[in-house]
Amino acid sequence: MGFLRRLFRSRAAVQQLPAGTLTVNRDGRVVTSTIASGYPEGLLRDIVRDVMLLFRQANEAQMPLAEFSIHFASLRITAREMRGGAVIFLSPRSVPAVPSQPDSPSQPDSL
């Protein structure tokens, strides 16, 4: 199927958000993954590297964490520590979690 992808690949594209689960061993190697195979491997490596880094830095700051979740406006990354490795859940959000203007009123203002 690789040649089909090459044939029909459009020059212009918009990067999709990753969705699925990864398990990573203590060496930072991906053991299992349900992320779409078309998602750039380099970006997956970045996610794994940064997740492992955050766990390590938390330990170094005397604040070991069993689990953390990073909430971006369109994606949530949840990572659970697992015997030195981690299981990582990637969940895109269909709707932004917060309005773009933090002080948007819920009701009209008047005097």
Next chain:
Amino acid sequence: MEPHHKILILDDETAWLEVNREILGQLPSKPEIRTVSAGARAITLLDTEPFRLLVCDLKMPKMDGLQVLAIVRRRFPQLRTVVLTALEDEEFRSRAYALGVDLFWLKTDIQQNPKMFQDCVESLLGRDMETGFRGIQSKSLMDIIQMECLSRSSTVLRITRGPLVAKLWLQDGELIDAEAEGTRGETAFRRILAWKSGTFESLSAEPDRERTILKSVNALLLESAQNIDEAANPTGPESIEEANHRKTIWKLALVAREGAESVVATSADRQNEVEAWGTQYGGQMAGWTRRVTEVAKRLGDRLEAGPLLYLAGNSLERQVLLLPRDEKSYLVAWPPDAPTDQLFEKTKKLVASWDS
């Protein structure tokens, strides 16, 4: 004569650049229109010339529109942005708004209704970022209260600043009660007056409300103005010490009232500026906060996932929530049994009070 605003249009299709140039060239404000066909070139232009508005396509080779917008949001926060795309997938609309764009338009909609697109862009060009309370721009809360009192109003003013909500009770032009951030009466009134922006609404009067404020509103406004002025310009070592002492008491009371274990505030640029309350490991926690904020923001940019809202973590001993706000990041530690689903809102509220 007012200078003409400059609009930059970014699209990899030359035909669309021309269409947009023609449509936006007809705006009543007669903006200067520039066009580019690549994201990198657009960023270079934005670096060298002041633009008011960027109209950006999403699907482009090399650097897509979301990448461009992520960079633009960080480097040019005052720049207005409009997405103009042929992609009808709702996911992209959500992601674009998450990146803080002002408008999202489909190319097919513009073909059908160019006039509406022109009106929206014209309105966007004229809109300024202003301080003040929404509805009455450039007016402070003091002005609004004085207006209410002069007109002898009976009303309840509900004032909102982010997650913080306060109320002022006015009866026949007199201030009878106030409630804010867990305080009541004159203390609450002084807290509210320190808020520089927000929204407000008038609710029905509550004539039966118990009176806790006996001073006249003008006397209170004068006192508060003096306090704010003194806090902003401390005159001698004693007043600085006194102000610092008041700040300490206020912050400790806030941490205790909200039920947090500790608060650490740090700035990415000024690493020595660390504020730590309720922990002896302030320096380490601040270091972690700075590093994590940097790593997470960088990852979010690479994944085009939008701005970092917050990071929540837990262990057997505590739960932590890291909240980036403007130039500072806050790390708030909560007991392990605190309700997890409320931590984000509680932290937002605490941080809003912290710097008010």
